[in-house]
Amino acid sequence: MVKPVTIKDIAQHCGLSVATVSRVVNGKGAVRAETVEKVEAAIQALGYRPSMAARALKSASSMTLGVIIPSLTNPVFAETAAGLQQRARELGYTPLILSSDYDDALELGAVENLLAYQVDGILLTVNDAAASAALQRLDEAGFPYCLMHNVPRHRVAGYIGVDNFRAAAEVAERILAQGHTRIGMISGEFIRTDRARDRHAGFLAGLKYAGVALAQLVQVDPVNATGLQQALTAVYEQSEESPTAWFCSNDLLALAAIAQLERMGKRVPDEISIVGFDGIQAGALRAPALTSIRTPNLEIGSAAVDLLLTQLNDTSSGTGRKLGYQLVAGGTLAETSVIRDGSTPGKTQDTPFQLFNESKDDA
Amino acid sequence: MVKPVTIKDIAQHCGLSVATVSRVVNGKGAVRAETVEKVEAAIQALGYRPSMAARALKSASSMTLGVIIPSLTNPVFAETAAGLQQRARELGYTPLILSSDYDDALELGAVENLLAYQVDGILLTVNDAAASAALQRLDEAGFPYCLMHNVPRHRVAGYIGVDNFRAAAEVAERILAQGHTRIGMISGEFIRTDRARDRHAGFLAGLKYAGVALAQLVQVDPVNATGLQQALTAVYEQSEESPTAWFCSNDLLALAAIAQLERMGKRVPDEISIVGFDGIQAGALRAPALTSIRTPNLEIGSAAVDLLLTQLNDTSSGTGRKLGYQLVAGGTLAETSVIRDGSTPGKTQDTPFQLFNESKDDA
DNA sequence: CTACAGGATGTAATCGTTTACATATACGTA
DNA sequence: TACGTATATGTAAACGATTACATCCTGTAG
Numbered sequence: 001m002v003k004p005v006t007i008k009d010i011a012q013h014c015g016l017s018v019a020t021v022s023r024v025v026n027g028k029g030a031v032r033a034e035t036v037e038k039v040e041a042a043i044q045a046l047g048y049r050p051s052m053a054a055r056a057l058k059s060a061s062s063m064t065l066g067v068i069i070p071s072l073t074n075p076v077f078a079e080t081a082a083g084l085q086q087r088a089r090e091l092g093y094t095p096l097i098l099s100s101d102y103d104d105a106l107e108l109g110a111v112e113n114l115l116a117y118q119v120d121g122i123l124l125t126v127n128d129a130a131a132s133a134a135l136q137r138l139d140e141a142g143f144p145y146c147l148m149h150n151v152p153r154h155r156v157a158g159y160i161g162v163d164n165f166r167a168a169a170e171v172a173e174r175i176l177a178q179g180h181t182r183i184g185m186i187s188g189e190f191i192r193t194d195r196a197r198d199r200h201a202g203f204l205a206g207l208k209y210a211g212v213a214l215a216q217l218v219q220v221d222p223v224n225a226t227g228l229q230q231a232l233t234a235v236y237e238q239s240e241e242s243p244t245a246w247f248c249s250n251d252l253l254a255l256a257a258i259a260q261l262e263r264m265g266k267r268v269p270d271e272i273s274i275v276g277f278d279g280i281q282a283g284a285l286r287a288p289a290l291t292s293i294r295t296p297n298l299e300i301g302s303a304a305v306d307l308l309l310t311q312l313n314d315t316s317s318g319t320g321r322k323l324g325y326q327l328v329a330g331g332t333l334a335e336t337s338v339i340r341d342g343s344t345p346g347k348t349q350d351t352p353f354q355l356f357n358e359s360k361d362d363a
Numbered sequence: 364m365v366k367p368v369t370i371k372d373i374a375q376h377c378g379l380s381v382a383t384v385s386r387v388v389n390g391k392g393a394v395r396a397e398t399v400e401k402v403e404a405a406i407q408a409l410g411y412r413p414s415m416a417a418r419a420l421k422s423a424s425s426m427t428l429g430v431i432i433p434s435l436t437n438p439v440f441a442e443t444a445a446g447l448q449q450r451a452r453e454l455g456y457t458p459l460i461l462s463s464d465y466d467d468a469l470e471l472g473a474v475e476n477l478l479a480y481q482v483d484g485i486l487l488t489v490n491d492a493a494a495s496a497a498l499q500r501l502d503e504a505g506f507p508y509c510l511m512h513n514v515p516r517h518r519v520a521g522y523i524g525v526d527n528f529r530a531a532a533e534v535a536e537r538i539l540a541q542g543h544t545r546i547g548m549i550s551g552e553f554i555r556t557d558r559a560r561d562r563h564a565g566f567l568a569g570l571k572y573a574g575v576a577l578a579q580l581v582q583v584d585p586v587n588a589t590g591l592q593q594a595l596t597a598v599y600e601q602s603e604e605s606p607t608a609w610f611c612s613n614d615l616l617a618l619a620a621i622a623q624l625e626r627m628g629k630r631v632p633d634e635i636s637i638v639g640f641d642g643i644q645a646g647a648l649r650a651p652a653l654t655s656i657r658t659p660n661l662e663i664g665s666a667a668v669d670l671l672l673t674q675l676n677d678t679s680s681g682t683g684r685k686l687g688y689q690l691v692a693g694g695t696l697a698e699t700s701v702i703r704d705g706s707t708p709g710k711t712q713d714t715p716f717q718l719f720n721e722s723k724d725d726a
Numbered sequence: 727c728t729a730c731a732g733g734a735t736g737t738a739a740t741c742g743t744t745t746a747c748a749t750a751t752a753c754g755t756a
Numbered sequence: 757t758a759c760g761t762a763t764a765t766g767t768a769a770a771c772g773a774t775t776a777c778a779t780c781c782t783g784t785a786g
Binding site for chain 3: 421
Binding site: 369370371381382385386388389391392413414416417418419420421422 | 771772773774775
């Protein structure tokens with residue numbers, strides 16, 4: 001374990017003061033071209049790297065961005081993290097990524113931890129923006145942050161996300177357009193996240209607009225799919241008047257539902273239609289592809305970085321943006337086979353239909 | 364943006380010196396119980412958090428572990444990161460996660476970056492352990508690290524992974540046991556990663572042991588699935604003697620292959636069998652489930668943390684461990700329908716068959 | 727009663743940078 | 757020649773913590 005090279009070593013090696021070396025490293029202040037070369041040569045030769053710890057200590061900035069996401073393994077947040085990491089790298093920042101495991105206490109702990117690391121700002125997705133101790137802590141401290149995926153009703157420092165309510169309402173519209181009348185919803189983290197709640201509310205609103213009521217609401221702990229199995233079995237054993245279409249509040253749940261239905265001998269989409277939410281890769285990697293709302297996860301990450309950084313420079317700039325989503329047609333949503341008018345039973349819509357929308361902040 | 368509270372503020376507030384406060388914070392050195400209480404109260408009241416930057420600067424340790432993985436969105440590495448983060452948190456360490464995008468230059472850059480952050484050690488997955496500039500850099504500096512997923516032939520500071528060669532050989536054995544004779548392999552990152560190479564070599568060895576040659580080798584860029592589509596179409600248009608079973612060097616590829624085959628009208632597993640590698644969730648979330656080798660990703664992460672930390676304390680301890688893998692039966696591998704002996708065509712093996720193995724280091 | 731042990735606390739150096747300020751050198755101009 | 761003005765470099769004080777060492781108690785043994 002070799003002792004690391006410091007700025008002093010470089011200075012000594014070049015017969016210069018540390019100040020000059022520092023000026024060369026940071027490219028600010030006047031330094032003779034010849035000297036610059038000499039210093040840079042020494043840096044190369046000795047393999048010097050400035051200590052971020054010392055830099056962070058002296059100057060307030062650490063060029064580090066704190067990141068808190070609910071889960072590293074959820075493809076949605078993994079993509080968001082990837083997008084943000086990419087953008088941060090482009091701008092010379094290093095992201096410090098922590099996961100909260102959907103736990104409010106860990107969420108707060110993560111914030112405290114990041115604050116101790118003197119990150120320049122924090123990008124985060126909280127369970128419920130309206131009731132987050134972590135967020136409250138940040139607001140109290142006046143610490144710069146930008147929410148990702150959360151689109152809160154109250155005023156926040158910044159946010160980037162999609163309009164879950166509206167997207168879910170459009171899903172309802174699409175399902176209704178296929179002639180379904182008995183429609184259910186499967187939600188996972190319903191009680192826990194504001195996103196799940198918005199999707200639920202939006203879906204209900206969409207149905208209600210057409211005068212249709214939600215036939216079934218299945219809530220399962222997203223951790224164990226066994227809950228889903230039991231719930232679905234119960235629903236279809238119980239009555240013949242069971243849903244012909246389900247909206248699942250995320251794709252993982254949708255895929256689990258499809259697998260379970262197929263295990264129960266129900267064909268998707270011939271007998272039962274399924275629509276997910278998120279647009280994860282696993283949904284596209286099946287035939288037929290999962291019909292879903294695709295959220296621009298990478299962009300949410302990168303846009304959040306940009307928003308946070310503008311905030312850092314110019315305090316009290318725009319507080320947020322809703323990004324566009326996309327309804328990917330896939331093949332798991334089809335005309336209902338119950339009320340049929342002579343057309344091919346359960347025929348999948350074949351023209352891929354997409355929907356774009358984007359709106360400026362209105363918080 | 365409030366100025367953060369420092370140790371000095373606490374000292375002043377209590378009428379004590381910073382030394383005493385520091386002793387209370389770190390719980391070392393003799394302090395009167397009464398004083399401890401007073402200081403702790405002040406810490407609570409003022410909301411003090413010690414600056415990691417200052418701590419890292421003064422003491423050599425930053426309680427931070429560097430992490431480099433090829434991709435945040437690949438479920439394998441996402442799980443590894445989750446496992447490692449979990450374990451690190453338990454031990455009071457904070458992981459600093461960077462992704463290399465399978466790029467050797469970024470890999471090296473990430474190492475430099477982490478070194479600048481004065482992490483206490485590095486956990487990483489490199490493309491090719493035998494030819495990694497990043498690894499060489501770490502070895503030269505004598506910097507403590509532990510590889511994850513890479514199981515190199517040469518001596519390294521530490522590694523945790525599975526025996527890809529052996530696992531792939533067992534896959535060959537299982538496929539052969541189902542009566543297949545025309546067997547292909549689909550590999551993605553073939554040229555790029557040592558894992559893909561080991562899996563290829565192991566699969567070949569497994570086939571060879573039974574006197575069978577590989578019928579087809581399809582290599583595709585994992586980024587665009589279009590390569591796969593064209594390759595598979597070509598293979599099955601060309602001849603009737605095309606493979607009845609494929610081994611895919613990872614699950615993402617396997618799922619893409621299944622989707623493509625089904626789009627081509629081939630049924631899996633009735634007509635064609637598919638076996639993947641990794642055991643990702645998306646493979647389990649389909650009916651029938653993907654037959655695959657499940658690698659203990661979470662454990663690889665947590666074990667790597669443990670190994671690295673023992674190394675930090677006691678230099679030159681054990682250099683590595685191979686963890687057990689598991690062949691999950693799934694339902695995409697079936698008896699070949701070509702040579703049939705009256706049994707149900709393409710019947711899926713129904714008894715879930717598992718295989719465990721674990722071996723100590725022998726590097 | 728003195729001395730000394732040992733507990734509790736303070737003093738100050740240090741870690742590797744950045745940066746305001748001081749100093750030195752060179753050049754053109756009055 | 758002397759002086760102002762850049763331009764190039766050095767000096768030294770921070771940043772917030774840790775920690776060896778000094779100091780000041782208090783109690784107890786000789």
